[in-house]
Amino acid sequence: MGGPRDEDPPIVLDMNPENQSLNTKPEEIIITFDEYIKLDNANKNILITPRINKDEVIITALKNTLVIELNQELEDSTTYVFNFQKSIQDLSEGNPAENLKLVFSTGQTIDSLTFSGSVNNYFPGRNDKLEDAIVGLYPIDDTTDVFIAPPYYLTQVDTAGRFNITNIKAGQYLAYAWQDDNNSLKAEYKSEAFDFIKDTISINQNIEGIHFNLSKGDQNPIRLLRSSPTGAHYSIVLNKSPIKITLENEQVGKDIFYSLTDKRINLYSEKPIEDSLAFNIQLQDSVGYQVDSLIWAKFEESERRPEKLTIMPNSGKSFYQDLPVELTFNKPLKSINFDSLYLAYDTASVIPITPEMLSFKDSLRRDILNIKLSVADSLPFDIFTVKAADSTFIDIEGQYNEEKLSANYKKLKRETLADAITGTIANAEGPFIVQLLDSKGDLKQEAYFDSGNNFSFNLIEAGTYQIRIIEDTNGNHRWDPANYEEKRYAERIFYYIDPETGNKNISIRGGWTLEDLIITSSPKTGQKSIQN
Known part of the structure; x- marks a missing residue:
């Protein structure tokens, strides 16, 4: 009712000290705008480089004026950058001031070197955003690191995964990137994805093309x-x-x-x-x-009542011929009553499950039981159910299962299956773990290739998938995260990217074959000239 909505951001009328000032050591910074302003999470969103004690800094907004009380002595001959990002907004509509920076030097020159590149996340969580990631530089003689204290220089990553640290003083630095979930400006050993460059970076000219690959891995040694x-x-x-x-x-x-x-x-x-x-x-x-x-x-003998025996089946799985039954118990099994363990496929028909069909995933644990049996195409049923009566299983403490087991598995018809997905992995060296993920990111199939760069999946349920490659450098058949103390990078992970759509998803229908897919590896951590 009062006219058009205000969509104009606040405009700076005056800065004290002025932008690009030399030989200045302000005790406070005052910025005046053309309208009333408010702050949005100033402690997080205002990035100050090089490092100062932010606990001493007081930031206030009064009417159209921003006041920053530093409450500390600044370093000599140093260029300071205050990057306000989107922290300064107009009071009425919350429009952020655009590209607002204040740069000044306590010496006679403005440092102008830059450090830029990109950031990738190997296993991003649903709530992980690249714009929450931080890239930081520590001088080589700094006794702290990314897990102990904030960096000397830092910047936030943008939504496309790019970063650019500006106004750096020439010198030697160590470089890190991390997912700063708790806004502490340092990485957490246990919970935050991170990466590092193990080589010292000599910055005496602009550095471009740096790449980080974030991943989680609890860095505390096991005890x-x-x-x-x-x-x-x-x-x-x-x-x-x-x-x-x-x-x-x-x-x-x-x-x-x-x-x-x-x-x-x-x-x-x-x-x-x-x-x-x-x-x-x-x-x-x-x-x-x-x-x-x-x-x-x-x-010892104990009067304490043993924990009850429980069973967790992997029910709900789809299969073509080989039934993928896996039963997980909370304790090691001692024996099985096979008279009450069977596969049912209608109200009256069953297939007995015999000892030859069973195997423990680990014979020293005896808590994960695999049942291997094939179902002939001649059986015209869709749902097959593994059933076990109560007291079928007895654990090592003499406890029987009190609940009956009923785990359903869906049999697929051959005509509904896609024939194959085949392809080649480019610019990488095996061994490879190749994973087929469904649209939810759940693992559907996995294959291991000791040598060569070709892969294939056969007889696939129709649907939408992603293909993930793990470069298993040490050949231990699993992905290994980074080890910071040993300066060892995480094993590289990359996906098939559709060259036409630019996304990871591929769709396949019954009877289809997708051939000659080319999966190009993602960049390794580091700079092109010093990649390992």
Whole structure:
């Protein structure tokens, strides 16, 4: 009712000190605008380089004036940049001031060197945004790093993954990038994706073409926190979950088995043991840290009621001929009653499940059971159900499953399946882990290629997919994150990108074959001239 909406951003009328000023050490900064203003998360959105103590800085907006009280002595012969990004907005409509920067020097010259490039995220979460990522530089003689303190120079990444740090003083620096989820201006060991360049960067001219690949990996070395009897079994508590466990004792796999829950290894014995047993335990975490220790475990009589046996099936899976049944138990199994374990495909017809069809994923754990059987095309049914009565399974503590098992699997018809997806991986060296992901990002198929750059998937359910490549540099059949202490980069990950649409998705229908797809590798961490 009061006229057209105000869409004009605030305009600067005056700056004190003036932009590009020399030989100035202001105690406060005053910027006057042509209209009333407000601040939007100034502590996060106003980037100040090089590093100052932001805890001492007081930023206020009063009417049309912004006042920044520095409350600290600035360094000599240093160029300071205040990048306001979108933190200054008009009071009425929230229009941000555009491209607002203040640059001044405490010396006789303005530093003008730049450091620019791009940032990629290997496994972005749903809430991860590239514009929340930070790129920072630390002088080579700085005793801090990205996990300890904010960098000397920094900038935020834009929505397209680009960054540009300006007004840098010539020198040698260490470079980092990280997903700054908590706005602390430093990376978190456990929870934030990060990357680094292990080589010293000499900035005596503008540096371009730098690339970072962010990924998460808890950088704290794995440790044994404590161990003690818990009822009749023995528990080992860790600070993080291992990816590799080696237990050395002649009884392991015979009378003693173990399970792994969140940060806890549980040892189970089929019967109480009077004397303590020595176990040499070797653990490795996802980053590559290892621990080797000796523990003495007790397996005593206990009146404590054992935990109930539970089953988690991978129900809901689709299959063509080979049924992909996997049953996960919370404890090692001791025995199975096969009379009450079968595959049902109508109200009256069943296929008995026999011992030959079963195998444990790990014979030392006996907590993940795979059932392997094929279903003939001649059976004209869509849904097949693995059934088990209560008391079918008995665990090592003598507990039976109290709930019945009923896990459904959908059989696909041959005519609805796509024939194949084939392609070539360019500009990369194997071994490769090649993964076919559905539209939700869930893994549908995976293949491992020790040599060569060609890949293929056959008999695929119609749908929309993505193809992800993991460059398995060390050949251990899994992706390895970065190890900061050892200055080892994360193994490279990249996707098939449709050359016409520019996106990752590919669609395939029944009877189709997609041939000769070319997957081009993404840049490695570093600069083109110093790539490893």
